[in-house]
Amino acid sequence: MATYAISDIHGCYSMFLKMLDKIHFNETTDTLYIIGDIMDRGSEVAPLVRWVWQHESKHVIMLKGNHEDMFASYPDPIYYERYYREFTAREIIHLLEWIPKLPLYKEVTINDIDYILVHAGITEKILKCKKDPDDYCIWARQEFYLGDGIPGKTIVFGHTPMMSQMIDEEIIVHIWKPKEKNIIGIDTGAVFAKRFGGKLSCLRLEDQKEFYVHG
Secondary structure, three states: OOEEEEOOOOOOHHHHHHHHHHOOOOOOOOEEEEOOOOOOOOOOHHHHHHHHHHHOOOOEEEOOOHHHHHHHHOOOOOOOHHHHHHOOHHHHHHHHHHHHHOOOEEEEEEOOEEEEEEOOOOOHHHHHHOOOOOOHHHHOOHHHHOOOOOOOOEEEEOOOOHHHOOEOOEOOOOOEOOOOOOEEEOOOOHHHHHHHOOEEEEEEOOOOEEEEEEO
């Protein structure tokens, strides 16, 4: 039994399948949290979304990202022309009903570590009131990852590609585990693999082992 977190797949369905093979994911015993942004940018959005729909269960949990929210908030057929070609009308309707129901974050305790899984970030206030009127959970950037986090919680997040940040005086693509902060950034720019050397990354929560798939 293992628990994995993955984020910002952005239509990189082939890379995602390679990752599932790499981690030997067993959807009857393991758990996979997909923490937002399976849509937009990449060329294989439709098969990726269909995979998530077919496998959603207590072992495959999808969280809302800003790119899912953008489509549900403004599903313009001109702006999203490709989606209206690649998805059926029934699937478009399902998308618009499914996205608003996606959770913003999940809490899980593994090996005495209290994790919060969220797309972009979260505050103690949001955690206490269980509401996010400002869309912080799907849009936060520096105000979250340069902040102090939440005492006693380890927050796993995506949204901001770690390849675009100068982290710990390095400019390399890897999962970010900053010193003296209980936050872990797991977006390593999968959709930018060919242009900027991005990777699809996955984190196993039991031991925080990192897995990477190159484009």
